[in-house]
Amino acid sequence: MWNYFLEQPPVIQALIAGIFTWGMTALGAATVFLSREVNQKFLDVMLGFAGGVMIAASFWSLLLPAIDMSVGQGLPEWLPAGIGFILGGVALSSIDKILPHLHIGFPSEKAEGIPTSWHRSTLLVLAITMHNIPEGLAVGVAFGALAAGSTETLAAAVALAVGIGIQNFPEGMAISMPLRREGFSARRSFWYGQLSGLVEPVAAVIGAAAVIIARPVLPYALAFAAGAMIFVVIEEVIPESQINGNADAATFGAMLGFVVMMILDVGLG
Template sequence: MLHELSALNPVLLSLLAGLFTWGCTAAGASLVFFFKDLDQKMANVMFGFAAGVMIAASFWSLLAPAIEISSGMGKFSFVPALIGFLLGGAFLRLVDRLIPHLHFGFPVAQKEGPKTKLRKIILLVLSITIHNIPEGAAVGVAFGAIVTGDTELLIAALALAFGIGIQNFPEGAAVSIPLRGEGLSRARSFWYGQLSAIVEPIFAVIGAYLVVHVSPVLPYALAFAAGAMIFVVVEELIPESQREGSTDLATAATMLGFAVMMVLDVALG
């Protein structure tokens, strides 16, 4: 099975993986047809779990392979991972400044990015869309890495896609149900909820295409995706998971998410 998958075009695999993670978001967003509100404690748990998965994925599926690929540099094998990691964080910071958005639970007056007259609903969706960019890029880069022929990298890519898909399900609900609370119909809430993840297959293809055709950037690209994901975790997911009490529960969910992703990556690998 793995041999057959490794023979496929990495860009095609990244597209399929991106569509899978997008589909998981859509499945989670569909819960808006069954629930009209989302308990704050449950929202905190969802964001905490997503944070844990992304932290673990950043190391085992992205940073560790980046350092391994650069092992020929000896004691300086950390350099590509370091440069890529910091550039990933810087890139997300730039996106944060260039795209207007608003985090869930905050008043419109606290929107981030340039001044805009966009509606609150659009600002909320843009916030989650920004968050999904590094997830898509991470999946794409991970599948693009299999061009080296290393089966372990394919296993890591599959584990990463599955892990992101798992955390995208509750995240889809954490987007669509609050949008319903903002006054949107169930159909529109679902539409915007799943639409926030449309960037994942797009950036998955971009990431895979880049590393396949410019192979020397592979360790930098892997670390870049990790840095972008960690930026999202620290700047968005953890703060949102700690709102309005139940911090212990959210922290436990973060540890559970980390453990799930660790088991997926290490055990499968």
């Protein structure tokens, strides 16, 4: 299986990696078949963990390589990374203002984006889907960088996919468990939970193809994915993990997630 993966072109590798990260979301959502309830403190710690992984991945797997790739290009080394990072945040901010969604743990009247009559479950799924768009792009850009002549290794791209996959597990739980508590069947709760991750394989293929076609944008694309992820972490993931009175536990979860992703990237990359 591993040899088959190694023989594939980067776009197919990105697709496989995206399917893996979606699968981890589905696996997390599947815990709803085992229990109707999950300890809220545990869930908050897991959300914090997810945020920590995303923060570490943004630096170790995306921003730092973007800066390295800018050396000797005739521009200040920090400029492509800085521009891409800000554009990533602006892009997610724009989506946040337009796309109707509801953050986990918030009442329906706190829904954001364009006003709509969509069901609460749909708004919750869309909120998690917003998390997954930059994650899929990050994975795709990392694999696309290999074909674009980057000095980054396949191991580093795989480490990023593994890290994103690990943090997708609690995200799957974070959508399916609240829906189950609201009275949805286990099957329907699982369906909505895994559905939020389906965007990742699509975003991964788009990210890989984009940097292969337009190689000069690679540093900007890496930083763009980083900026988008950091926006999601600060605007959504961390606040969601701390609204239930478990701030310290969620913070330590974030620190643990950061360390795990750092070990994966430095150890494998």
